[in-house]
Amino acid sequence: MPDHDSTTLLTRQTKRRRVDIGVKRTVGSPIFTRARETLFDSMNQSHGSNQDGDCSLVSHGHSGTNSDGEKSNVLRKLLKRANSYEDTIMPFPGATIISQLLKNNIGKNGGSDSGFQGSGALSSGGSEIQAEDACSNSSRDQDSPSDCLSPGPPLPPSSSSSSFGRPPPPSNLNSHAPPQPLCLSSFDLDRLSDEHLRAKRARVENIIRGMSHSPLVRSNNSTSSNDHRGDGNSHNTSSHNHIRSNCPSSLLSSPGSRGGVVGVGEVYRENKRKQRLPQQQHSFTQLVCSRQEQRQEERRQLKLQLEDMQKQLRQLQEKFYQIYDSETEEEEENGESGEVDRGGEREEDGNLSEDSIRSDGLEERHRDRGRHSHDELSELDPGLFLDRARALLREQALLDGDIEEDVDGREEEEDRNGERVMKRRGEAAGRRGGGRQLAETLKQELNCAVSQVVDTVVKGFSSPKQAVSHHLGCHSNTPAAPSSSSNSSSSCPPPFGPLPSLTPDSRFGSGALALTLNGDGSPTPNYHSSNQRLHCFGDVIVPSPLDSFSGLSGRLSGVHTPNDQTEALPLVVRKNGGGGGGENIHPSLPPPPPPPHHPSLHPSPLTASLGFSPPSFRHPFPLPLMGYPFQSPLGSHGGGAGYPPGAKDHHRSSPDSMDMTRETVSLRTKMAALGGGHLSHHHHRQSSPSQHGPEGLSLSLIKSECGDLQDIADISPYSGSTIQEGLSPNHLKKAKLMFFYTRYPSSNMLKMYFSDVKFNRCITSQLIKWFSNFREFYYIQMEKFARQAINEGVTAAEELSVGRDAELFRALNMHYNKANDFEVPDRFLEVAQVTLREFFNAIVAGKDADPSWKKAIYKVICKLDSEVPEVFKSPNCLQELLHD
DNA sequence: ACATGACCTG
DNA sequence: CAGGTCATGT
Numbered sequence: 001m002p003d004h005d006s007t008t009l010l011t012r013q014t015k016r017r018r019v020d021i022g023v024k025r026t027v028g029s030p031i032f033t034r035a036r037e038t039l040f041d042s043m044n045q046s047h048g049s050n051q052d053g054d055c056s057l058v059s060h061g062h063s064g065t066n067s068d069g070e071k072s073n074v075l076r077k078l079l080k081r082a083n084s085y086e087d088t089i090m091p092f093p094g095a096t097i098i099s100q101l102l103k104n105n106i107g108k109n110g111g112s113d114s115g116f117q118g119s120g121a122l123s124s125g126g127s128e129i130q131a132e133d134a135c136s137n138s139s140r141d142q143d144s145p146s147d148c149l150s151p152g153p154p155l156p157p158s159s160s161s162s163s164f165g166r167p168p169p170p171s172n173l174n175s176h177a178p179p180q181p182l183c184l185s186s187f188d189l190d191r192l193s194d195e196h197l198r199a200k201r202a203r204v205e206n207i208i209r210g211m212s213h214s215p216l217v218r219s220n221n222s223t224s225s226n227d228h229r230g231d232g233n234s235h236n237t238s239s240h241n242h243i244r245s246n247c248p249s250s251l252l253s254s255p256g257s258r259g260g261v262v263g264v265g266e267v268y269r270e271n272k273r274k275q276r277l278p279q280q281q282h283s284f285t286q287l288v289c290s291r292q293e294q295r296q297e298e299r300r301q302l303k304l305q306l307e308d309m310q311k312q313l314r315q316l317q318e319k320f321y322q323i324y325d326s327e328t329e330e331e332e333e334n335g336e337s338g339e340v341d342r343g344g345e346r347e348e349d350g351n352l353s354e355d356s357i358r359s360d361g362l363e364e365r366h367r368d369r370g371r372h373s374h375d376e377l378s379e380l381d382p383g384l385f386l387d388r389a390r391a392l393l394r395e396q397a398l399l400d401g402d403i404e405e406d407v408d409g410r411e412e413e414e415d416r417n418g419e420r421v422m423k424r425r426g427e428a429a430g431r432r433g434g435g436r437q438l439a440e441t442l443k444q445e446l447n448c449a450v451s452q453v454v455d456t457v458v459k460g461f462s463s464p465k466q467a468v469s470h471h472l473g474c475h476s477n478t479p480a481a482p483s484s485s486s487n488s489s490s491s492c493p494p495p496f497g498p499l500p501s502l503t504p505d506s507r508f509g510s511g512a513l514a515l516t517l518n519g520d521g522s523p524t525p526n527y528h529s530s531n532q533r534l535h536c537f538g539d540v541i542v543p544s545p546l547d548s549f550s551g552l553s554g555r556l557s558g559v560h561t562p563n564d565q566t567e568a569l570p571l572v573v574r575k576n577g578g579g580g581g582g583e584n585i586h587p588s589l590p591p592p593p594p595p596p597h598h599p600s601l602h603p604s605p606l607t608a609s610l611g612f613s614p615p616s617f618r619h620p621f622p623l624p625l626m627g628y629p630f631q632s633p634l635g636s637h638g639g640g641a642g643y644p645p646g647a648k649d650h651h652r653s654s655p656d657s658m659d660m661t662r663e664t665v666s667l668r669t670k671m672a673a674l675g676g677g678h679l680s681h682h683h684h685r686q687s688s689p690s691q692h693g694p695e696g697l698s699l700s701l702i703k704s705e706c707g708d709l710q711d712i713a714d715i716s717p718y719s720g721s722t723i724q725e726g727l728s729p730n731h732l733k734k735a736k737l738m739f740f741y742t743r744y745p746s747s748n749m750l751k752m753y754f755s756d757v758k759f760n761r762c763i764t765s766q767l768i769k770w771f772s773n774f775r776e777f778y779y780i781q782m783e784k785f786a787r788q789a790i791n792e793g794v795t796a797a798e799e800l801s802v803g804r805d806a807e808l809f810r811a812l813n814m815h816y817n818k819a820n821d822f823e824v825p826d827r828f829l830e831v832a833q834v835t836l837r838e839f840f841n842a843i844v845a846g847k848d849a850d851p852s853w854k855k856a857i858y859k860v861i862c863k864l865d866s867e868v869p870e871v872f873k874s875p876n877c878l879q880e881l882l883h884d
Numbered sequence: 885a886c887a888t889g890a891c892c893t894g
Numbered sequence: 895c896a897g898g899t900c901a902t903g904t
Binding site: 744 | 887888889890891
Binding site: 769773 | 895896897
């Protein structure tokens with residue numbers, strides 16, 4: 001050996017002693033190795049991984065969508081649909097309801113309501129188009145361009161951005177940015193009121209915005225959005241684009257106003273198209289037929305629902321009417337004059353264009369007649385509904401808040417909106433100070449009603465959604481009939497419905513070591529989230545793609561293990577047999593539930609009930625895909641597969657999402673996410689969850705299918721994308737969490753639990769490498785703490801215990817569960833304690849003199865692996881896990 | 885040959 | 895955490 005400094009020498013020597021589990025690595029020539037006598041170096045802290053390094057920027061900053069967003073989205077779709085596709089539905093209930101409501105309000109308020117056009121965010125597809133045009137066209141407005149593009153209006157008062165944490169979506173901006181404070185009578189007064197107004201507006205805007213962000217949108221484009229978000233602004237912009245992209249109807253015609261953005265939009269479209277093509281190829285005539293049928297049914301149901309809701313709304317409206325009617329009339333007279341004054345000013349806002357375009361006609365009418373009856377509903381465009389609704393909300397907000405002060409402020413707003421008429425309302429409101437409470441009450445009621453309606457619609461929709469093809473859903477989809485028979489799942493399990501909750505406890509048995517792992521018990525982990533998001537993609541009617549998928553895949557893998565290994569996978573097998581069955585050396589640790597690995601062998605009814613569908617079911621055509629659960633766009637969502645765009649909610653929240661810096665990975669992931677959705681859907685559909693054929697047959701099929709799947713993935717860029725080709729930060733995180741259960745996962749296991757990844761040698765080895773690194777850190781810590789304990793005078797291993805507050809545990813938790821958003825299973829603590837004691841004993845016994853002294857410990861530890869909860873088989877598991 | 889894990893290094 | 899090397903097992 002060359003003489004290097006002693007340190008290096010030591011390390012080298014140390015190196016020699018290989019300690020493989022189960023196999024004694026010849027420690028090179030004993031001569032060399034023996035140098036290692038003092039293993040202190042083994043402690044090399046150098047290894048201390050600095051995992052901290054992981055900090056990637058991938059912020060999936062998708063608008064945190066909330067249920068509201070979804071609802072709104074659905075509503076939008078419905079409305080849109082009314083226009084474009086299914087004309088048959090023309091008298092769309094929803095539309096009428098809203099329109100009526102709005103009209104009524106308008107009328108009450110003085111019929112000047114036309115002014116509201118709120119922000120494009122809400123705008124329905126149709127309106128958006130107009131909005132776009134407006135932006136581009138609104139040459140007259142100096143501000144208009146800025147409105148479209150930039151969040152903040154140039155003018156000082158334009159604190160719009162300030163009022164909101166982030167800049168509102170372009171369209172919204174318009175409304176916000178009061179380009180110029182109205183220089184009406186009292187300038188100062190205006191300013192004061194202005195602030196209040198802004199605050200209120202901000203609130204309203206937020207609400208609207210929230211509504212505007214629909215999960216679907218996210219899911220669709222989320223991936224791409226991430227990619228695009230280069231600039232800080234992109235956040236809003238991207239969301240906006242998404243919306244547009246979703247609605248084919250809205251041609252992204254935003255030529256002038258948003259330079260770069262436009263390009264982005266186009267990109268999205270392209271992606272969409274690409275995605276579609278493959279789907280279409282796969283589409284089956286059957287599906288088409290069933291789809292249509294479903295649509296009709298869906299329509300009916302929706303209609304019914306809407307009607308109900310309509311009734312409710314009407315009642316509310318009635319109240320509203322009664323209350324304000326008298327006032328409004330009076331106000332109108334007064335207001336009229338005011339309106340005229342401001343007429344010119346309204347242009348200031350870019351929004352004007354939008355509103356003016358679509359609503360002008362209506363508004364004018366309203367103005368003329370003052371407030372009118374709701375009769376005109378028919379005239380309203382569906383696109384307007386949302387705007388109107390928004391306006392209504394805003395109005396209400398205003399009312400409830402500072403009716404008094406706002407008179408001026410309102411005027412401003414109205415002007416911005418381009419509706420002078422609105423003024424009246426403001427005035428009226430001002431007068432009504434007394435009625436404030438009433439207004440509040442009404443507001444609340446209305447909100448509730450609206451939300452209810454939305455919910456109802458969503459619910460109705462949700463089921464259909466699954467069935468609905470991506471195209472349909474996005475574009476003109478007819479609502480898939482909720483009942484649609486085709487999807488057993490679709491109709492019944494409301495996606496939103498309560499999931500079989502896997503509470504952390506259930507998942508990971510807290511108390512008993514042995515039991516903990518059985519967590520599988522929770523049958524179908526909640527895939528709901530994934531489902532919800534996914535439907536958008538699915539072209540075909542897909543009930544719940546991921547759920548079944550993920551669940552199935554896991555099981556399948558277990559069952560078909562041999563089969564599954566198509567290409568590279570087969571590599572690792574070692575662990576299965578040994579680990580699972582292994583007799584536990586340590587009595588203290590009950591043997592982990594062995595069942596997992598070969599579930600297929602013992603297909604129990606239970607499994608079926610749980611939702612495992614035998615592979616056989618799925619394999620109808622798209623089978624190949626089935627092998628891999630596609631990562632939901634969300635995915636990684638947290639999840640799962642890369643946080644795919646969709647899931648973004650979590651992503652943001654979870655610190656880890658940012659971990660990976662490698663863009664390549666993330667990009668790939670994203671790409672995958674985009675493509676991924678549809679295929680999975682296809683499968684799903686076919687696989688009826690409940691029914692099951694003979695499993696035996698399926699095995700071979702599955703195997704072949706898996707192979708096909710991979711092939712397909714390779715071949716078709718888009719379809720292939722469904723399965724991620726790379727590992728995302730989420731996967732890493734997931735792997736770390738899995739480490740709490742298994743220190744020595746087999747390649748098969750990895751394949752099962754990372755079913756959303758397209759496995760190949762690289763991936764497999766990378767995953768294995770990850771775990772290898774995890775182990776490395778784990779053992780280093782163990783040795784370190786064991787020695788530390790010895791140094792501290794601990795004499796008996798029994799004195800060592802690893803609790804959640806132990807230094808050792810904290811170190812480990814910090815490494816594998818940095819965010820500490822995962823409840824580490826007790827089992828892990830047990831294992832850690834055993835490990836620590838093993839090290840302690842070994843060191844105390846002087847075994848560390850043996851180069852391969854760790855080998856024995858490894859052997860022991862590798863048998864302590866426990867089954868990883870089923871939840872981890874879900875591509876979205878991260879989200880699900882972390883949510884809890 | 886291939887696959888895997890430990891160990892080391894950057 | 896990725897790469898590389900080494901040793902080992904199949």
